[in-house]
Structures are given as structure tokens and as C-alpha cells.
Amino acid sequence: MASFVIEGGHRLKGDLVPQGAxxxxxxxxxxxxxxxxxxxxxxxxxxxxxxxxxxxxxxxxxxxxxxxxxxxxxxxxxxxxxxxxxxxxxxxxxxxxxxxxxxxxxxxxxxxxxxxxxxxxxxxxxxxxxxxxxxxxxxxxxxxxxxxxxxxxxxxxxxxxxxxxxxxxxxxxxxxxxxxxxxxxxxxxxxxxxxxxxxxxxxxxxxxxxxxxxxxxxxxxxxxxxxxxxxxxxVLPDMIEVGSFIGMAAMTGSDINLKNVSYNDLGIIPDSFRRLGIIVEQNGDDIHIPCHDTYEIETFIDGSIMTFSDAPWPGLTPDLLSVFLVVATQAKGSVLIHQKMFESRLFFVDKLIDMGAQIILCDPHRAAVIGQGHAHTLRASTMVSPDIRAGIALLIAAMSADGTSTIHNIDQIDRGYQDIDKRLNRIGARITRI
CATH class of the missing domain: 3.65.10.10 (Enolpyruvate transferase domain)
Known part of the structure; x- marks a missing residue:
């Protein structure tokens, strides 16, 4: 079983090209x-x-x-x-x-x-x-x-x-x-x-x-x-990887260009990240995520707490809710994540709570996240990746954390993300594969 050792706190800068979907x-x-x-x-x-x-x-x-x-x-x-x-x-x-x-x-x-x-x-x-x-x-x-x-x-x-x-x-x-x-x-x-x-x-x-x-x-x-x-x-570029990189850039305070993303096929994904307070700039078929020191979650028009929930296309894909959840932990404001389609996808939040995130797991389908706005940086931890999407969410958390984290069972991440450690290390990450 392979593992990642991640030295957190490093900002990334450069270009990333998403893999095929x-x-x-x-x-x-x-x-x-x-x-x-x-x-x-x-x-x-x-x-x-x-x-x-x-x-x-x-x-x-x-x-x-x-x-x-x-x-x-x-x-x-x-x-x-x-x-x-x-x-x-x-x-x-x-x-x-x-x-x-x-x-x-x-x-x-x-x-x-x-x-x-x-x-x-x-x-x-x-x-x-x-x-x-x-x-x-x-x-x-x-x-x-x-x-x-x-x-x-x-x-x-x-x-x-x-x-x-x-x-x-x-x-x-x-x-x-x-x-x-x-x-x-x-x-x-x-x-x-x-x-x-x-x-x-x-x-x-x-x-x-x-x-x-x-x-x-x-x-x-x-x-x-x-x-x-x-x-x-x-094959089209992978919209899930594009979304993962948008969230990763914001949470680590990085400046990243995502090249050739097939923007028109991303649907509601860019606007959903904007509702988290993340600046998503479209340049033709590329996306630029500038450095974020802070980002603030919007509320609904009536002032109620923002909710992200999955839905069939053109709704928000369930594969990105794990990323939205982890990125919200370092935003200003609160959000409810409602995973309707799968009853076990939110169970990885206990790992984030151990890292210092303020999350209430309401039931197998819903988690309330109280964003800390980088006031309290996540702590490094040792974790096990339960599935592909939780795995990338834990990797994002580890990259933003204070200290060195370890993620075991990274075969789960490799099932969905091509050479993720090599590609991120080229633009400033510190990820070691063991």
C-alpha cells in the first residue's frame, strides 16, 4: 500500500493541464x-x-x-x-x-x-x-x-x-x-x-x-x-480534476492557470466556486485562479446559510462535494453540504475534524461547515484515503495544513488522478510518494 507524505504550507504557482475525463x-x-x-x-x-x-x-x-x-x-x-x-x-x-x-x-x-x-x-x-x-x-x-x-x-x-x-x-x-x-x-x-x-x-x-x-x-x-x-x-478534459484544482488553488493561497479546460462543458462548477468566494477568471478556454489570502462564502438572497447539494446534470456533480467541503473549512462563513446520492461519502470529515476543522456531521448525507477564514490553520495529521474524491479532499487539506501529513491507501487517489504528486510538485508542492 503506497502513501503520500505532504509538507503543508507551500503556495503553488504555474500551469496545470487537466487529464482526460x-x-x-x-x-x-x-x-x-x-x-x-x-x-x-x-x-x-x-x-x-x-x-x-x-x-x-x-x-x-x-x-x-x-x-x-x-x-x-x-x-x-x-x-x-x-x-x-x-x-x-x-x-x-x-x-x-x-x-x-x-x-x-x-x-x-x-x-x-x-x-x-x-x-x-x-x-x-x-x-x-x-x-x-x-x-x-x-x-x-x-x-x-x-x-x-x-x-x-x-x-x-x-x-x-x-x-x-x-x-x-x-x-x-x-x-x-x-x-x-x-x-x-x-x-x-x-x-x-x-x-x-x-x-x-x-x-x-x-x-x-x-x-x-x-x-x-x-x-x-x-x-x-x-x-x-x-x-x-x-476525450474531454476531466471536469472533476478542474474543480479539484480550483479548490486546491484557493485553499493553499496559490496562483494557478488551468489550461484547455473545455470551459463550456464545466456547467455550474465555476459559478459554484464563486459562491464560495473564490475568484475564477475565464481566459478563453483557460481558467486563472489568483492568489487568495481570504475568501468569503456568500449567503442566499434572504441571508440564509448557503447550501451546496448534488444533483443530476446540469446540477452540481456529487464528485466535487468532498472538495467543496474541505475548501469551505478555511473560508469565512458557514455552509451546509448535502450529499444526496451516496450515504457514506461524508464519513471522511472525522479526519478533517482531527485536523482542526469545525464541521458538524448532521447525518450520513449532511455536514455543516463553519469556516475559519484561515484564522486557525489546519493541523497536520495521518490519514487513510477511503475513496477517490475523499482522497483528493484530504490531499488538499494536507497541502494547506501546518506541518507534515501522511495519507495512506493513495491507490484510491491514483484510481482517478494521473501522476498527481509529480504534476503538483512541478509547480511548488512538497509531496513524497512512499
């Missing part, structure tokens, strides 16, 4: 299973979750070639379906939550799929009902073995259908969409997720010959086709 890359890579032709993908982040998915596809028989920096070609011409029943496949796919998105492409193209109950972050229950109910409506049969914790999916033929999703699940929508593009007839998905990741997936599928309309809305219409071709696709 992890959540988009996982969807796009799974979509390469829909065609026997070559698909080239650029700006793929070099992170554990993505690399593990690429290796899983290699083991399934996909020809994968590294064609450049963060660029790969995929050719899923000869898939070994027998491999899906091996212990090696079940172990590998079970440790990676993103592997659930191979179900849609496999059922669409081969009429069968096998998937164990997937792993991923320990952030509470993350059900798969939306995925499976949607694909069932297209004509697939599901069989679950409680003993093996294994799903087996079969379909003689997928047929288009109307469906109203019970939740606007990003990965659920992606899975259903990839199954529907080769179903007979027309599929209508209402209450579909419409994050930029889904928009990118839809555009890529259309470039492969799919017929998807309504892109960017919560109502998708898919006219099934018999065959999809190869294509080329470039």
Missing part, C-alpha cells in the same frame, strides 16, 4: 466492443481504473495498441466469450465498477454477457437496477446467482422500447444506450442522464453509424442499426 473514458472504452473495426481514442487518462479496464478488454481478446501519449487503438474483432466464465475475468471485473458497462455492448453484439457484482468506491450502496431494468425492456433476460454474486444476461434479439428511467443514472444511461444502438426499431429513453460524458458517448456512437437524437437532453431517441464502424474520438 475518467468517467467519459470508461464509457468510451467499453463502446469499442460494439464494432470489429479499429477505434482510436485520444486523451485517455493514465490512471488505475482506466488502465485496469483496458487490460480487461485485452484479456477478452481486444487488440489494444498504444499509439501515442494517452492514445490507444482498439480492435474488438475476435472476442473470447469463453473468457467471461473464467475465475480470472470474474476477479478482474469484480474489482472495477466501470466494468458493468461492458454488458450493453456485449448483449447488443453477441447476445450474452456475464458480470459479477462490481466493486469500486466504498461510498455506500450503488444499485444496478437502472442498468438491468432498461436492458431487460430491450428484451434481455437476467439471471442472478446470490451464491456467486454473478449476473448472466442473454438475449436472442434486442428490440427497441420506450422506457422512463427510475433515476438519471450516468452509467445506467450509457449501458442502455450502448445496448439500444443495435436493437431492432426505435428506443426512447426518458429521464436519461445528460452529462457531457453521455453527450460525448452519443457523438462517438453516431460517428460509428448509430442514430441517436436528443443529445444533451434527458430524452434520447435511438433508431437501431445492424452494424457500427470504427472511428476516432478525443
Amino acid at each position: 475518467k468517467n467519459e473514458a470508461l464509457q468510451i472504452i467499453c463502446a469499442t466492443l460494439l464494432t470489429p473495426e479499429v477505434v482510436k481514442i485520444y486523451n485517455i487518462p493514465d490512471i488505475l481504473d482506466v488502465n485496469n479496464l483496458i487490460q480487461l478488454l485485452r484479456d477478452m481478446g481486444v487488440e489494444v495498441q498504444h499509439i501515442g501519449v494517452n492514445s490507444y487503438s482498439f480492435k474488438a474483432e475476435n472476442i473470447n466469450l469463453d473468457y467471461l466464465h473464467t475465475e480470472d475475468f470474474l476477479r478482474r471485473s469484480g474489482s472495477l465498477r466501470g466494468s458493468v458497462m461492458i454488458v450493453g455492448p456485449l448483449v447488443a453484439r453477441f447476445g450474452m454477457a456475464v458480470i459479477p457484482k462490481p466493486g469500486g468506491d466504498k461510498i455506500g450502496r450503488r444499485r444496478l437496477d437502472t442498468h438491468f431494468l432498461g436492458i431487460q425492456k430491450l428484451g434481455a433476460d437476467f439471471c442472478y446467482s446470490p451464491d456467486k454474486q454473478l449476473y448472466e444476461i442473454t438475449a436472442k434479439e434486442l428490440r427497441g422500447a420506450y422506457m422512463l428511467l427510475d433515476e438519471a443514472s450516468v452509467t445506467g444511461t450509457a449501458n442502455i444506450l450502448m445496448a439500444a444502438v443495435m436493437a431492432k426499431g426505435i428506443t426512447t429513453i426518458y429521464n436519461a442522464a445528460c452529462e457531457p460524458y453521455l453527450q460525448q458517448l452519443s457523438r462517438m456512437l453516431n460517428n460509428m453509424g448509430a442514430r441517436i437524437s436528443g443529445i444533451g437532453s434527458n430524452l434520447l431517441t435511438i433508431e437501431g442499426v445492424d452494424y457500427l464502424t470504427g472511428c476516432e474520438h478525443t
